[in-house]
Amino acid sequence: MSGVSGAERGPLSPRSALALLCALLVVDFADRQVVVAAFPYLRTEFGASATQLGALVSVVSVVVALGALPVALLVDRWSRVRAIAVMATVWSGATAACAVAPGYLALLAARMGIGVGQAGFGPAASALLGATFPAERRATVLAVFQMGAPLGIVAGGVGGSLAAAQWGWRWAFLAVAVPGLVLALLALRLRDYRSVPEPSRGRAAVAGLLRARSGLGAMVGGALLLVVFSTLYTWLPTQLERAYGLPPARAGVLASTVVLAGAAGTVLAGAVADRLTRRSVRWRLLVPTATATLTSATLGPAFVAVPPGPVQLVLILLGGTMATTAIGPAVAVVLDVVAPAVRATAVAIFALVQNLVGLAVGPVLTGALTDRWGLTAALGLVACLGLVAGVAFGWGSLSYPRDRERGPVLLPRPRTRRPRAAGGRSAAPRGRRGGR
Template structure:
């Protein structure tokens, strides 16, 4: 059993010594670094035409330059979040942002596809865990009633960053070459990393695992960790649902500049601008749908997940219509923008639910489990599968087929809505219970949660 030293599941991770101005300063810095994260991650997509022309790369290879970051982020997200939960989120984020910024700068010195691929992998090493740790910091510094809205805004920063990355990459490459684009966005990230050291950290509650006379090893440890994180199926269902929807988001973000370049004859810089508007619509959508979710769930928490069922279906219908119907270019673009405004509907809402069904002492880790799933099975899959389908048939076919997974996303969000409220109550009860079972030597249980200053 688990108890928090504060005795309050709602406030166990909130540092009462952090003033509102300092909390909002923290949010501003978290937001800006999320922008930097996605500027560095997505700048590559506006450079696809230049790389294809210079090195003769296939669409599968180009998609791999995007997917490799998501794979690395997925693999490292849980270990990094565990370390951040134990040793401090602010210091961890400073290290992460420094690494991804320096790796982005290194991309400008690449002389082959292999070198660029390796540098992009190191960008992923730096970005590992940032979304989950940043979300946990927001969850601790602000009241629960604001979580979906603020997390929607936080993840909307990824869309804003992606817009800036795509647009800036296209403009800089047009005037100074694609190598200069990496340097232009890498150095500001280093400055923001240093400023992040001024952000207040919160006093966490650390979950210590008591030993058990019985099976041990990596599998047993992982099993105990997951049972400590949450009880019930909601978290797993959210990971599956979010992964399907992120396939759609990553495919659209990665391939829209190339779509406008190939099918509408736009120069790379102009194609990047048109694609940037799509991503900007996604930023608005993440914030707007988070705000809507906070309001529809005031009486019944599960309503926020039912909202996602509707929005993921609408996203799939709009994109399939846009890429299969015989439409005028302007009409097609409007349909694409409408789909773009809905496709990011899940990002803030889904993470807010994960935090609700995760023990307060392991919020970074709980968010990291979700981030691991959506990166490995969603963000990494979309660009690569899009490239494979494009090589086999056409890019238009890829962009019409991938959104269909949104129907699967809706089904899993509906399933999660059935267990969400019960799992949330179970986690709250876990925090309040006294650790009576710890006196029984043959029963494993996490030890009492104790406060520790980061």
């Protein structure tokens, strides 16, 4: 039977582990986002179009999505702690390589290297946290961890904008690369957990998620909402530059307040979902149902109907607060419906969908729509996806209580051959000690 059978001793307490993993996620997304601060300079130096600039953001998510599952399968068999340290080293080195890229294609290749390093980090970290903290606190803990994503977006956007304005865009990449190398060493002090071997981890994780309609709803809804959020953190600085006549550095700082609001919304939604789940477990998905709908209700009018000004900025701020609220509850649902031994693999499947359908699609889709109809129209169109995400979450909530009660899918273990006795006959199985 699958499950966590023990834990390796380590010097870091659960709260310290949560803080360190959250800090690594901050660096993860700072390394992704810093390229947005370089957009104005890349347009001038490399002559990049809006679609090409969006591709520099999306390519990281595509590589993360494609690599998440095979890396997570290896992580579940090897060591989550050592894998995290290696991955942080790789993606930080690739970020530093961006600083010396001689042209657009070289920069695109270095950005792919960031994705190679980051593939599997989210699943490995989520599996560690899922085993460290009790199930009734899972949405809150994972929301605190996922808060590192918007914080990293702010760090990469604001820090990158200030560094690029002061020293040039290449130094912006170097500024965010160094912290990852330091945290990679500290990650070796995390406490791993041992899990009972599960035959065919991939099959068990896929079977659990496909059987659980709530898991599918969480994955689809979360991905659609991330299309909206990735569009915001990629293109909002450019929109503020054009609509309000702001210089790139000031636009980046103003856009960062929207992303910071998303960080607050992430933690708040996780805590609210956990509290309401005590009354009815359906609230773990009903909370993101409501917030996804509110995302479209605020951002859609902000870009389509409201002219630039204080009202528009308030609506964008509210929409940014809502756009990340599904992250904690959605991951918690995925962990609830699969066996403990395949949690990293299950979260990798979740991450594949979130990155490939969510984070990868938003920037390049909005860039393509911008080249055709303009940035304001593109932002308004993408904002409507929050309504579809709300429908997916609501659909999944209907079966979540049943999916949670019936437990994870456990695949049968392959039969082992009995040893042959003399004369070619199978030997009788020996009795087990302890009456078992």
